[in-house]
Amino acid sequence: MTPINEHSALVVDDHPLVARGIAEYLRSHCGFDRADAICAAADLWANIGRFGAPTLALVDFWLPEGTALPALVRLRDEYPATRLMVISGDDDPAVRDKVRRLPVDGFLLKQAEPAVFAQAVAAVLHGDAWFDEAPVAVQTAGETRNLPLSPAELGLTPRQGEVLAMMLKGLPNKRIAQALSLTEQTVKEHVSGILDRLGARNRIDLITRLRGKRVDA
Amino acid sequence: MTPINEHSALVVDDHPLVARGIAEYLRSHCGFDRADAICAAADLWANIGRFGAPTLALVDFWLPEGTALPALVRLRDEYPATRLMVISGDDDPAVRDKVRRLPVDGFLLKQAEPAVFAQAVAAVLHGDAWFDEAPVAVQTAGETRNLPLSPAELGLTPRQGEVLAMMLKGLPNKRIAQALSLTEQTVKEHVSGILDRLGARNRIDLITRLRGKRVDA
DNA sequence: AGTGGAACCCTACCGTGGTAGGGTGGTGGT
DNA sequence: ACCACCACCCTACCACGGTAGGGTTCCACT
Numbered sequence: 001m002t003p004i005n006e007h008s009a010l011v012v013d014d015h016p017l018v019a020r021g022i023a024e025y026l027r028s029h030c031g032f033d034r035a036d037a038i039c040a041a042a043d044l045w046a047n048i049g050r051f052g053a054p055t056l057a058l059v060d061f062w063l064p065e066g067t068a069l070p071a072l073v074r075l076r077d078e079y080p081a082t083r084l085m086v087i088s089g090d091d092d093p094a095v096r097d098k099v100r101r102l103p104v105d106g107f108l109l110k111q112a113e114p115a116v117f118a119q120a121v122a123a124v125l126h127g128d129a130w131f132d133e134a135p136v137a138v139q140t141a142g143e144t145r146n147l148p149l150s151p152a153e154l155g156l157t158p159r160q161g162e163v164l165a166m167m168l169k170g171l172p173n174k175r176i177a178q179a180l181s182l183t184e185q186t187v188k189e190h191v192s193g194i195l196d197r198l199g200a201r202n203r204i205d206l207i208t209r210l211r212g213k214r215v216d217a
Numbered sequence: 218m219t220p221i222n223e224h225s226a227l228v229v230d231d232h233p234l235v236a237r238g239i240a241e242y243l244r245s246h247c248g249f250d251r252a253d254a255i256c257a258a259a260d261l262w263a264n265i266g267r268f269g270a271p272t273l274a275l276v277d278f279w280l281p282e283g284t285a286l287p288a289l290v291r292l293r294d295e296y297p298a299t300r301l302m303v304i305s306g307d308d309d310p311a312v313r314d315k316v317r318r319l320p321v322d323g324f325l326l327k328q329a330e331p332a333v334f335a336q337a338v339a340a341v342l343h344g345d346a347w348f349d350e351a352p353v354a355v356q357t358a359g360e361t362r363n364l365p366l367s368p369a370e371l372g373l374t375p376r377q378g379e380v381l382a383m384m385l386k387g388l389p390n391k392r393i394a395q396a397l398s399l400t401e402q403t404v405k406e407h408v409s410g411i412l413d414r415l416g417a418r419n420r421i422d423l424i425t426r427l428r429g430k431r432v433d434a
Numbered sequence: 435a436g437t438g439g440a441a442c443c444c445t446a447c448c449g450t451g452g453t454a455g456g457g458t459g460g461t462g463g464t
Numbered sequence: 465a466c467c468a469c470c471a472c473c474c475t476a477c478c479a480c481g482g483t484a485g486g487g488t489t490c491c492a493c494t
Contacts (some may be wrong), residue, residue, distance in 0.1 A: 015306065015327045017334060021238010089232065089306065094366070110232045111281075117234060149311070157470065170425030173451070186472055188452065195452085202451070202480090204421060208387030212429045213311075374440060390481070403442055405482065412482085419450090419481075 007125070008051065009035040012044055012068070013060040013087070018110070022058060022087075025114060030121050032056075040064060041071040053079040056125060061088040061095055069102070076103045083124050096132075106130035148216035155197050163190040165215045167203055224342070225251040225268065229261055229285070230277040230304070235327070239275060239304075242331060247338050249273075257281060258288040270296040273342060278305040278312055286319070293320045300341050316348075323347035365433035372414050380407040382432045384420055 009032045013019040019037035026035040036051070038044055041063055048054070057075060059068045068086070076084055085106040086099050099107045106124045108117065109132055120130040156164065166176045173191065177184040191203065200206035226249045230236040236254035243252040253268070255261055258280055265271070274292060276285045285303070293301055302323040303316050316324045323341045325334065326349055337347040373381065383393045390408065394401040408420065417423035 015235075016329070016331050017239050017242055018232075018235050018327065020331065021241060022234050024238060024241055025234055110235065112233070114233050114237065159471065168425070170422050172419075172421070182471095183473060184450095185474070189472085192452065202389075204389070204424065205387050207421065207424055207428075208385070211424075376441065399441095400443060401480095402444070406442085409482065 006034070007032045007056070008054040010038060010044065010047060010054040010057045011035060012038045012041065012058065012063070012071075014039055014062070014064045022117075025117070026056075026058075026121065029114070030118050041068065044071060044075075048079070053082045056083045056085065056121065058085050058087055061086050061099065062090075067098075069098070072102055072104060085120070085124055085130070100131065108132050148214045150216060154215070156194060160190050160194050160197070161215055163187060164194050167191065167194070168207060168210060168213070168215060170207070223251070224249045224273070225253075225271040226273045226275065227253050227255060227261065227264060227271040228275045229255045229258065229280070229288075230275075231256055231279070231281050239334075242334070243273075243275075243338065246331070247335050258285065261288060261292075265296070270299045273300045273302065273338065275302050275304055278303055278316065279307075284315075286315070289319055289321060302337070302341055302347070313349075325349050365431045367433060371432070373411060377407050377411050377414070378432055380404060381411050384408065384411070385424060385427060385430070385432060387424070 009023065009026045009030075011019045011023045011026070013022065016037065016039050019039060023035035023037040026032045032055075034051075034054075036047055036054075038047055059072060059075075061068055063071070072084065072086070075082065083106075084104040085108060086102070086104050087108050087110055088095055088099075089110045091109055096107065106120055106129060108120050108130070112120070112132065120132075123130040150161070154161075154164075162180065163176060166179065171179070173184050173187045176182075177187045180187070194200075195202065195206060198206060198209075200209060226240065226243045226247075228236045228240045228243070230239065233254065233256050236256060240252035240254040243249045249272075251268075251271075253264055253271075255264055276289060276292075278285055280288070289301065289303070292299065300323075301321040302325060303319070303321050304325050304327055305312055305316075306327045308326055308328075313324065323337055323346060325337050325347070329337070329349065337349075340347040367378070371378075371381075379397065380393060383396065388396070390401050390404045393399075394404045397404070411417075412419065412423060415423060415426075417426060
């Protein structure tokens with residue numbers, strides 16, 4: 001088994017190279033004698049069985065199987081001495097919230113600077129908690145992080161594209177009409193055309209089908 | 218400047234540790250003499266100015282500023298000898314599509330196995346194209362990759378939660394009613410309660426506001 | 435015993451969404 | 465000159481969504 005003062009770490013992330021990169025960093029810059037990279041929760045238990053409980057476990061919130069929540073509570077439960085940190089790539093407030101209620105010692109965004117990373121790891125090893133603050137006014141995720149579709153690639157006319165874009169913002173026909181200086185009726189016809197082309201029964205069906213997507217002008 | 222047969226690489230990714238991890242891997246496993254990690258498109262030009270154009274550039278599709286598209290076309294334009302690969306963390310078909318129309322030499326998912334990574338890099342260096350195939354039946358992104366909200370944390374009654382969940386799927390009142398064995402009218406009242414509580418004018422407003430979110434049971 | 439809320443049902447009313455079926459004018463292609 | 469397509473306008477009709485009244489049961493809390 002591991003000697004008393006040896007520091008070992010486990011990194012769990014579904015991106016093999018990311019896990020390896022972080023593990024490597026822990027070895028070279030954070031004074032760990034051993035750091036293993038793991039890609040699935042299943043391998044986690046196997047690894048612990050072989051090498052014993054690590055000093056620190058860094059676990060990605062999103063794993064291929066879903067969230068890491070069950071794995072985290074089990075880890076905490078079975079190996080209470082292991083320090084637990086959660087890392088995440090996307091800065092979703094809901095994720096922060098969930099993590100804060102979890103029995104873990106720290107939370108960190110993957111886009112953190114290596115120096116911050118080292119600082120956080122040191123703090124957690126020392127017995128302190130380390131929770132990343134939300135960066136101010138960075139509302140990337142939902143809005144910026146998806147590609148606008150062009151009307152053409154949906155088989156729509158330019159005008160239909162404009163109407164669709166406004167529909168997806170939740171605007172009613174009347175508002176669309178006045179925004180485009182049209183009759184409500186003309187808008188309705190564009191809407192009918194769009195629904196027909198995209199195979200949706202009504203605008204709600206359309207919106208839910210295209211949920212999260214955007215269309216440009 | 219760099220000697221003729223030396224291989225240098227540039228890795229651009231907004232997650233510092235990821236960039237470093239990949240760069241490290243390129244050095245240790247892919248025969249690169251030099252591999253720099255960069256986090257923003259801006260630093261890219263500075264680095265090239267200092268060390269010359271790299272043999273290979275690995276660029277994340279999503280950068281803090283938005284997509285890497287402008288940087289990619291400029292790279293290809295100004296340094297046509299540099300082999301260009303795009304990497305991405307999320308497997309969005311729209312991203313694949315955009316990349317395929319780009320003047321780049323390869324595309325790769327970050328969750329690829331290191332061995333695949335090495336293989337792809339070797340192929341591209343050799344002058345071949347390397348485009349990752351979409352994994353079959355992995356529809357993670359949109360669906361699985363967000364946390365369900367509980368009715369309670371939205372200030373809703375359990376029943377309202379059930380109705381809301383179905384509303385967000387785009388179901389009309391009538392369908393919801395028969396699914397829950399209710400009168401359409403009763404559903405309407407739940408809907409009114411939900412709209413009222415969440416401050417939405419109508420269900421479309423509601424759906425667009427909560428776009429991408431899910432609610433459980 | 436009384437109060438309040440949640441869940442359920444009812445009738446009635448009205449605004450919006452969507453379809454049908456008609457029309458005009460402009461543009462690009464053959 | 466013709467056709468096809470797009471964009472725009474019109475009237476008329478009906479289904480759906482949502483509000484506003486009214487009501488009953490059951491349960492939890494005081």
